[in-house]
Amino acid sequence: MDRKSWIGLILSITGLIAWEWFYLKNFAPGQDYSKSPSQATSAPSFSVPSSPRLPPSPLPIISETAMLRNSTADYWFTGFFGGISKIVVQKHLGDDRTPILLSSDSRLPIGALWVTPTTLMEGFAMTTDRATHSVTFTKASENGIQITKRFFLLPDKDRSNQYRIRLEVSFCNPTSSDIYWPSYWISVGNAAPIHSSDLPSYTQLSWSNGGRLTSINVDWFDGSKIPLLGIERRTPAKLYQRRVPSVKWASVSNQYFCTFLMVSDSSGDGVWASRIPLRGDSQSYGIEGRIELPGFRLASGKTRVQSFTIYSGPKELNRLQVMGDGQEGILQYGLFGFVSERLLWIMNWFYGVFGNYAWAIIALTLLIKLGLWPLQNRATRAMRQMSLLAPKVTELREKYKDDSQKTNEEMMKLYREYGVNPFGGCLPMLVQIPIFFGFYTMLGTSIELRNSSFLWIRDLSQPDTVLHLLGFPINLLPILMAGTMIWQMAISPKSGDVLQQKIFYFMPLIFLAFCYNYASGLALYWTTQNVFSIVQLYLTRNSPLPQLERKVAITRKKEHFGK
Incomplete structure (x- = not known):
């Protein structure tokens, strides 16, 4: 190589070493986030942000819990906030060979209702029905509306129902007058890195409003600058808020697992997300999300029911595809998606x-x-x-x-x-x-x-x-x-x-x-x-060397043989 090539080679090696140093310093979380519920004292948890949406004491969170189990997962419920506080995925293990935890924060449960983006509805009463594999939460709101949330497991003998749970939220007006219920938010849950080598780009919120998928990762909240010039294109933000029509679903995910909240029979009006620092690691973050639902007027004696499907489990292509609304887009296969899907299919066949x-x-x-x-x-x-x-x-x-x-x-x-x-x-x-x-x-x-x-x-x-x-x-x-x-x-x-x-x-x-x-x-x-x-x-390498012949000579040979 000439001098320029050697300089380029040295710069490339230097750049590689610098990148690895930068990666280890800024991106690698440096700990395992996949502990089992038996290790509750050291389980992954988000730090408590100073926000009015959190209760002044954690005691109500742990005073009433319930669990539903099927062949793929354990679903733990918190009575105070009326939602799923954590999911134990039995068939997938962490680095310590114990089951993976998903959405493991009882302060940010899946299915929790928010009356504003920062005010969480609390004080639900909980009942469990083992016969129907369901958990029900009830609460009377200040304006008289009776709120009922019912989670129930789906028969998981059907593979398409595995890792899924249904949620029905009903609003009943027992009063003698019409009541307007303003727009509200429902929690998708939260996601955090599982492995110490996970990049921030894998911890993300995604949502779709009918075929179009949008995603942000935890780095979005840092803002963005024009490379090299350092000119700020977007300022840092604490919240991600988008008012968009026809939101069909939203998800939070890490590298290999995801949680979806899919709206049935209607759609949402927007999405909301925030970034949460992981306890004990100021440089690593989780992400939480929620969907905004439109307000409505409820006549006296009437009931309004909103249904949702929750999927919380592995990011398997075939499981995401059968959902039927572009959920496989969170895999981010990109330009070579067709190639990726075929390679995955063939690799799984060889695995069989x-x-x-x-x-x-x-x-x-x-x-x-x-x-x-x-x-x-x-x-x-x-x-x-x-x-x-x-x-x-x-x-x-x-x-x-x-x-x-x-x-x-x-x-x-x-x-x-x-x-x-x-x-x-x-x-x-x-x-x-x-x-x-x-x-x-x-x-x-x-x-x-x-x-x-x-x-x-x-x-x-x-x-x-x-x-x-x-x-x-x-x-x-x-x-x-x-x-x-x-x-x-x-x-x-x-x-x-x-x-x-x-x-x-x-x-x-x-x-x-x-x-x-x-x-x-x-x-x-x-x-x-x-x-x-x-x-x-x-x-x-030992095959005979090819013969070099001018194209003119080859053409003449062909004309000669043609005669």
């Missing part, structure tokens, strides 16, 4: 065969590699042709060394003359880019890899950190990935195109930066495909 997600990834990688095998062979042939043209390219550079434009023109003529594509060696890499980013986005939020181990890797959904060196995590698999990329480059035919060589030189660093603190399943995929590529290169 092997019973291990690591082997499923390896089998999927082999399948992709076999599909790209002819393309890789053509690319290798193009690179070998370029290596044969290297002496002629060198002559042109020497001949026109003072005229770069003329050099490029003559080189392109040379390539056309011999029918060589100077970027033919890059084609397999370009085809792999959508697959790589399809894996990247799919593994970022899909829950399938959680708690899946392989060799030294404890969890394929997390970085495979083997130790810390001066506080810096040593993740072995991304390093092996970069090493196999360098090995592959070393045995690949050398192209005469300097630009292409420079691109190849920087690719290991780019991929290392992408994968270093990401799900180790992604690094496993790319390392495996590198190994398969190396095997393919060794199998084809």
Whole structure:
């Protein structure tokens, strides 16, 4: 490499190290947020903000509780606020091998009613009916309206009902006059990071008003600035408030789990969210959200019922798709969503065969590699042709060394003359880019890899950190990935195109930066495909060298044989 290339290489390495330091300092929560209810004294909890929506004492919260259980989750209710205070997901474990907790804050329960965005309705009476698997809360409001909230479990033998619970909120007017009930808010619950490696972008509020999905994460509350210039585009905010028509659902989510509140038979008028610091960690935040419902006039003796469906569980693509209103959008597959969904489907199919997600990834990688095998062979042939043209390219550079434009023109003529594509060696890499980013986005939020181990890797959904060196995590698999990329480059035919060589030189660093603190399943995929590529290169490296012939000569041969 020339001097500029070496400078770029050094700057890239420096940038990677700086990013890892910045990430560890600012983003990594540094603790596990997935403790079980048996560890109540150290369970994840939000700090108590100074806000009028919270009661002066926590005693009413713990004085009356109830629990409903089905095959997938335990639902704990708080009587004082009339909502779900926490959900224990039995089939998914945290780092300490105990069940995951969702929306685990009894001060911000799912289904709680707010008469203003900051004033929580309290003082409900609670009854439990085990026969109907339901919990009912009742309260008489100051204006005489009788409020009843009823939560009931759905039959979970039907897979589409798993992790779901129904909520009916009824307003009854027993008085002799009409009463207007103003707009009110209903809580979606809250979400917080589960793993110490979760990025803030995974802790978010999402909502939809009929096909269009909008999301904000906890960093939204910091405002935004124009990069490099530092000019403020949006000031920091304590609250996120949007008045929008036809809100169908809202959700709060972390990297692998989510809670949805879906409005049945009507829609909301807006959404509201706030960011809450996690207790014991001033740099990490959870998020809470709620939906605004429109006000209404209730005639004497009449009852108005509003129904909701609550989903609180894993972010599994098929479970979200069957909800039927674009809920799978919270997975944020993005531009390569079509690729991500297909890769996920095939990976799950291989998992059904092997019973291990690591082997499923390896089998999927082999399948992709076999599909790209002819393309890789053509690319290798193009690179070998370029290596044969290297002496002629060198002559042109020497001949026109003072005229770069003329050099490029003559080189392109040379390539056309011999029918060589100077970027033919890059084609397999370009085809792999959508697959790589399809894996990247799919593994970022899909829950399938959680708690899946392989060799030294404890969890394929997390970085495979083997130790810390001066506080810096040593993740072995991304390093092996970069090493196999360098090995592959070393045995690949050398192209005469300097630009292409420079691109190849920087690719290991780019991929290392992408994968270093990401799900180790992604690094496993790319390392495996590198190994398969190396095997393919060794199998084809002894094939005869391609013959360079001018296109004019080839045309004459064809005309001669045609006669």
